[in-house]
């Protein structure tokens with residue numbers, strides 16, 4: 126979410142937001158940069174600058190929550206970096222990635238942009254996050270393209286967020302280097318889990334999807350190094366036309382080689398970026414994706430591995446498996462079809478991505494008697 130502040134003429138800055146005296150006092154005690162909402166203006170401290178707001182700008186800030194964090198650029202665009210009313214907050218390390226997956230929801234053009242990674246700046250942003258935040262995702266691109274500097278960020282998070290659950294999304298390739306697995310083991314906050322995708326069961330099937338030769342070997346070795354150090358791992362499988370015919374092969378690989386993974390998330394597609402560009406070779410509807418995934422779910426659960434389904438509307442899933450569907454789509458991306466208003470499980474359903482609802486409309490059949 127971005128709020129444009131038309132009268133802003135200051136420098137770029139990160140601020141914690143306050144609209145009450147109580148939250149202001151807490152932020153002052155923590156010596157943070159603050160934007161305090163008052164009579165039709167923002168008061169920026171510690172420099173005591175008043176920024177007048179239009180009625181519409183004021184109302185948008187009024188809808189924000191105490192302890193939200195904004196990054197304001199020199200053009201007055203206030204980007205909400207941390208939403209205190211949501212469990213879905215993230216630190217985006219970089220858009221860059223060393224893989225180029227055919228069904229990635231980010232376009233290749235963004236992933237190849239060479240914007241320098243500034244870990245000190247990310248630490249500065251994180252300093253403004255509430256220290257009792259429930260959940261933070263560390264994501265990219267591939268966050269470990271930051272190199273060893275990223276461990277400075279982990280060190281900071283470990284020291285300042287004792288109760289926060291961290292999910293680190295990575296392709297896991299870097300952990301084929303033992304020193305990286307060791308450093309992660311030393312610096313990661315105590316409640317951390319890594320989310321790592323397996324797209325195939327061998328070099329050919331995996332690397333044809335990542336379009337990156339050697340990526341399977343690296344991820345395979347990386348997983349071995351992480352699991353042998355007791356680092357928690359959530360394996361991920363994105364079901365698409367590219368892998369639907371060997372999804373059971375991936376499940377079997379997990380049972381044979383990575384049984385110590387904490388859980389497996391089987392995921393429906395998000396059709397933006399590369400996925401949209403490669404739609405003809407990538408897209409299958411959620412119903413078909415579930416049908417292809419069902420034997421893989423059975424293989425994993427029979428082996429005692431915890432399985433969750435992400436991004437699947439409940440009506441695309443056989444009713445015996447609906448209990449493993451999780452609401453996984455970020456709030457601002459969730460959409461429901463008009464027909465969903467007749468569905469008795471709408472409240473329990475995670476809906477669909479804004480980018481896939483048009484493609485999924487034939488699969489959406491409201492559940493009337495659950």
Ligand code: SF4
Nearest residue numbers: 438440465468474491
């Ligand atoms: S009809 Fe809509 S609300 Fe009901 S399960 Fe399907 S997608 Fe979800």
